[in-house]
Amino acid sequence: MVESKKQWKAWLYLAPALVLLAIFTVWPIFNTVRMAFLENYSGLKAAGGETFAFGIGNFKKVLEYKKFVNCLKTTALLCVATVPISTLLALLISVALNSIKPLQRLLQTIFFLPYVTNSIAIGMVFAAMFNIVGSFHGTQNEIIATAGIVNNVIEFFGGTAVNWINSGSSYAANITVMIIYIVWNALPFKILILLGGLQSINKQYYDAAKVDGSTRSRILWRITVPLLSPMLAYVIITGFIGGFKEYTSIVGIFGATMGPPDDGGRLNTMVGFIYDALSTNSQGRASAAALILFGIILVVTLINLAVSKKNTHY
Amino acid sequence: MKVVLENLTKVFPNRTKGGEDVVAVNDFSFEIPDGKLVGLLGPSGCGKSTTLYMICGLQKPSGGKIFFGEDDVTDLPPEHRGVGLVFQNYALYPHMTVKQNILYPLQNLKGEDKLSKEEMLKRTVEVAKLVQIDNLLDRKPSELSGGQQQRVAIARALVKMPRVLLLDEPLSNLDARLRLQTREEIRRIQQETGITTIFVTHDQEEAMSISDMIVVMKLGVVQQIGKPQNVYDDPANLFVAKFLGTPPINVFEGEVRGGMLFIGEDPVMAVRNVPDQKVSVGIRPEGFILDERGPLHCHINGVEVMGRDVSIVATNEASLNPVVRSIISAENKVDTSSGTVRYSIKPHKLFLFHHETEERIPFEV
Structure with a gap:
């Protein structure tokens, strides 16, 4: 323990970090809460000397807003669909990666590449893959042969082309593209964490399982997954938190319209809604939405923690 | 099975x-x-x-x-x-x-x-x-x-x-x-x-x-x-x-000359049917008998009392271990005043080994 006389020194060393934290983290949090509870708060009007009454009107407005409910639905849908898929895929890939010896390092690097690549850039590549390129004839829903890389592949295998993201595309098609993109984008981080977890599992458990006559799938589900459960819980919880904050991925593919050109805003998410509110100078409503999002993430995380506490071992 | x-x-x-x-x-x-x-x-x-x-x-x-x-x-x-x-x-x-x-x-x-x-x-x-x-x-x-x-x-x-x-x-x-x-x-x-x-x-x-x-x-x-x-x-x-035995066996450099085993200059024991040669001699700690007129002499470093037994820690110029450790019954009185101790050896606790191949050399007492 530091002697109390010397404690001022400790505070001195901590000061730069504390000051920055206070300005850029603590104050904004307080300010968000303050703005959320001031009726119709607007930064512009506040600068003009207007005062605002205290109340919960912002929350009411946000919840009554049809767009907000829509954003909530899209966000929740993306979360629920992508987190299990990406976690399962990451688990299988990392187990496979862990069991091969040659080229392991190289493959590890390849799988990690998306993590260090800008997600907007990746989004644009995905958009290009799903986009309809070349000549686009006929009525809106009619798709002609030169319809993007993905559609070409589908047609090569005898399927029919789908209008993924262009005007006239369906909500289901849009969401499918988003799920594929988000899963792909989420894999590297999860693989990294799970692979690290796998490599720290004592190899002797596998020898023991072998002597005990386990099949490979039994080893995976009865030994590997339980021993990996702390890591799995971590990637699932961070996956859900990240999922509720989904925004850039949609911008990456659909641009700032947050939807196909003929139906902008269709794929808007919670964070998107907050940005929109900010851009119309409705800081009060944005703050209220942010607090609602915070509440949802908190509840989901608490549920996650409760479930994982029951199912993780150690 | x-x-x-x-x-x-x-x-x-x-x-x-x-x-x-x-x-x-x-x-x-x-x-x-x-x-x-x-x-x-x-x-x-x-x-x-x-x-x-x-x-x-x-x-x-x-x-x-x-x-x-x-x-x-x-x-x-x-x-x-x-x-x-x-x-x-x-x-x-x-x-x-x-x-x-x-x-x-x-x-x-x-x-x-x-x-x-x-x-x-x-x-x-x-x-x-x-x-x-x-x-x-x-x-x-x-x-x-x-x-x-x-x-x-x-x-x-x-x-x-x-x-x-x-x-x-x-x-x-x-x-x-x-x-x-x-x-x-x-x-x-x-x-x-x-x-x-x-x-x-x-x-x-x-x-x-x-x-x-x-x-x-x-x-x-x-x-x-x-x-x-x-x-x-x-x-x-x-x-x-x-490898077997605690405390481990004591090993000495020795020589067989005319049917007699010498450790240093001490004629320890008659060994028949062994040709003259340099040998490694192993003596188990329990193979020593305190004997004022015994042939093998060592310099006493100390005596460790372990209840039932007494362990005498000594040195000998010919020993290949840093110390010669013998275990004798605690009923024996150990006289450390002279600084030396003399032992006679139990024949079945003494083994001869070829000094290069380290293989056992059989002998008859």
Whole structure:
């Protein structure tokens, strides 16, 4: 323990970090809460000397807003669909990666590449893959042969082309593209964490399982997954938190319209809604939405923690 | 089930270019009789664990064959050999309770061997009773002491009723008191089940105390096989003599001249039928007799009283060990005033070894 006389020194060393934290983290949090509870708060009007009454009107407005409910639905849908898929895929890939010896390092690097690549850039590549390129004839829903890389592949295998993201595309098609993109984008981080977890599992458990006559799938589900459960819980919880904050991925593919050109805003998410509110100078409503999002993430995380506490071992 | 090893060899290829391959086990042939407890004994790196893992099937031999009874199991995977293995650090699955750990091998059984749930539980409880952990079935391994974990590991290895039980350094993770207790326990379990058991240890005391037979190994080569007492009383070479016994055997440089063994200038003992030559002389600590007119003299460093016995620590110019340690009964009065002590030697506690090959030289008293 530091002697109390010397404690001022400790505070001195901590000061730069504390000051920055206070300005850029603590104050904004307080300010968000303050703005959320001031009726119709607007930064512009506040600068003009207007005062605002205290109340919960912002929350009411946000919840009554049809767009907000829509954003909530899209966000929740993306979360629920992508987190299990990406976690399962990451688990299988990392187990496979862990069991091969040659080229392991190289493959590890390849799988990690998306993590260090800008997600907007990746989004644009995905958009290009799903986009309809070349000549686009006929009525809106009619798709002609030169319809993007993905559609070409589908047609090569005898399927029919789908209008993924262009005007006239369906909500289901849009969401499918988003799920594929988000899963792909989420894999590297999860693989990294799970692979690290796998490599720290004592190899002797596998020898023991072998002597005990386990099949490979039994080893995976009865030994590997339980021993990996702390890591799995971590990637699932961070996956859900990240999922509720989904925004850039949609911008990456659909641009700032947050939807196909003929139906902008269709794929808007919670964070998107907050940005929109900010851009119309409705800081009060944005703050209220942010607090609602915070509440949802908190509840989901608490549920996650409760479930994982029951199912993780150690 | 007897276990037969035929010219068993394991070579680990060297990874660095031009380096030599490592021969972990070299041409090991041995038949382990049914129902016996056999200790593989040797310093680290002598190939004893590799031998065990080859018998288990986790490692493939580079050459030679392994038989369980009449069955050639050399190419069988571990799960089809009918072996139970207890790992050095037990490798209990940390996320399962004791009961689940013991059940696990049974749940893996397939086809004809598949058991009903009741049967599995019954066998689990039976084996838990055998190793006396039936009151701990619902605990997790982390809630058990080292000795209890050891018992769970043995139970898990036994529950499948293996033909051969293998133990890798079973006592090395236990404290001294528990070690004594557990080794009795292993002996008891082995005798109650009658399963042929092979265990690996670097601790000679452990091996000597419970084994029916011991195999002493050095650098992948078997040095001697036999009953513990026989190996102790009749070591094949200097390595075996040095490896067995605590405190270790005292080794001297000596010379045989005209049928008399000299250590330094002391004519220690008449040895007949040994040609004149330089020799290494091994004398067990208990082979010294305090004798004022004895032929071997040493300079006393100190006397350690250990209750029942007295250990005299002395030096001798010809000794190859830093000190000469003798153990005599505490009833003897040790006179340290003169600074020297004289011994006569019990002939059957003295061994002669070739001073280069270190092989045993037989002699007649």
